[in-house]
Amino acid sequence: MERTGTMKTSKKMMHCFLWVLALSLIPSAFNGCGGGGGGGTSDAPKQSNNSEITVSSNQINFGSLVANQTADNSFTIQNTGTRNLVIGQISTSGAPFEIVAGSDHCSNRTLLPNQSGTIIVRFTPTANAVYTGSFVIPSNDPDESSLTVNLSGVGQGLNVTINRVDSSVPGNIRMIVSVTDANGDAVANLPNTAFTVFEEGEHKPTIVVSNADVHPVSAVLALDNSGSFWASRLEVQNSAKTFLDQLRNSDEVAVIKFAQVIQLAADFTQLTSAAEINNLKAAIDAPYTDSINATLLFDAVYNSVDRLILRNPNNRLAIIVVTDGQDYDASTLLPGSTHTLDEVIAHAQQAGVFIFTIGLGADMHTAVARRMANETGGEYLYPPTPAGLNAIYTKISQILINQYEITFNTTKLVGTLNNLHVIVDDGTMQGDDAISVTY
Structure with a gap:
């Protein structure tokens, strides 16, 4: 009985084997007709055999x-x-x-x-x-x-820049706006009717426009003293001194110098007298005493923002930095600063500080200098040679003196993100700027 059972099982196994063998031969025959493939790959997309x-x-x-x-x-x-x-x-x-x-x-x-x-x-x-x-x-x-x-x-025809937005008073927005022409010169004495303001796409029919010079300027002069600037350091220093002569006696200026180390050459000094101005000029002329084999550009600007945060918040807060846009350590050929460009920009935006970048040097990193200025409400200016620095500083001083203050009421809630758009039309030329800001 056991053997019979075994024989029946063997016959079933043989039948299964023959069926499997037969089935295994069928796809091969079909594959021969199709010219290759099998296994379901015939439906896969074929890659174009061309340039694209x-x-x-x-x-x-x-x-x-x-x-x-x-x-x-x-x-x-x-x-x-x-x-x-x-x-x-x-x-x-x-x-x-x-x-x-x-x-x-x-x-x-x-x-x-x-x-x-x-x-x-x-x-x-x-x-x-x-x-x-x-x-x-x-x-x-x-x-x-x-x-x-x-x-x-x-x-x-007009370059309009929203330098700063102040929403610290609930229900009231205060903007500092600068207007320059195609040559980069400040456009002064524009009437109230030359300005149109939109908040979240809604026209604000009632705005007050006045000269922003009622608010003093607190400025940091940040001077690059690294090796790449060493040959032109005298022109950089002399032009920075002319800038002091063009500000008002209610303004205040601090001077920092940077290369491998950030030095505070002079703390904030109000330009109330010739003696105060001369003290600042002496600080500009004072030699830089640390290594010049690195450029801590980002740290220097970040440090300048930190200093401006402590000033009167109603003042117009500005940094004027002379730079080739490079941040590096010559010993490692890597960035020298602990802060990044993005961090510097965010820090300045949060503090309401606008940065003017003056590009200088044969190996100018324009993109860095432009971003630092454009994204903080400042301007990027580039003289062809160090001899053109005096004219650049004159432009900056005139921009600061002729900034406009625009105020209007708002019903937007504190903490909301809002888009502001300012259009300026002097009758012959137009310009505009827009910014997103959290109230």
Whole structure:
């Protein structure tokens, strides 16, 4: 009985084996008809066997820019195909748009699969007008052999900057606003009717505009004394001294010098007399006594904000920093500061401090200096040579003297985020600025 049972089990196993063998042969036969594959892979998407051009954007909007100033935009082209992408000569439609000389790493180049290249496009408006243009990218992409990227921007005659927003009094907003022309010179004596203010898109019909010079200026002069500035240190010092002569006797100034160490050359001194001004000038001329083999730019500006926080909050708080935009330690070739650029900007914004950056040096890091100024309500100014520093300081002093104070009532709650938009129209030229601020 046991053997019979065993034989029956063996026959069942044999039948199963034959069925499995037969079934295993069926897909092979089908595969032979299909020319390969099997295992469900015939439904998988097939990758295109071509070059494929992909760009970072099909359009670039430069926004608003004062006439004769420039704005740059970095643009990326990538080959996302499986064959080489051959790019021809890229060309723009012409002024006021251009490809920055030396920045075109794409024209007449072959990009391997997954490889990319960049170009920098520049916008330089010359008038109060709306501009449109384009640049064309020829390539061997079979689907887009000629790809067009549209360009747009607005030229303005006036540069409007919201320097500071004060919401410390519930129900009342106070803004400090500066207005300059295309040459960077302050525009003074504008009437109340030249200003239009929007809060969260709502027009504020009742505003009060006055000259902000009723509020003294508390300013820190932050002077770079690192090795890259050593050759031009006398011009830097002499021009800083002329700045003191252009402020009012109600204003106050502190002087710090920085390289590897941040030195307080002179604490805040009110410009009440010639003796006080001369003391500050002597501090500017005093030699820097620490190592010049590092540049603690970010720490120096952060430290300046800390000092301004302790001043009268009704004063207009400003930092004027002369810099090449570099923060580094020569011994490590790494950033020297403990603070980052983002931290400096956030700290200044929180304290209501606006930063004027004066760019100087052959190896100027413009992007850093621009961000530090533009995102804190200040301005970036760049003299071609150290000899132009006097004119730059004159522009800054005139901007400070001719700032406007705009006040209006609000029903927005404390702690809410609100968008403010200021438009200035003097009858022949226009300009505007916008900012998001938490009340």
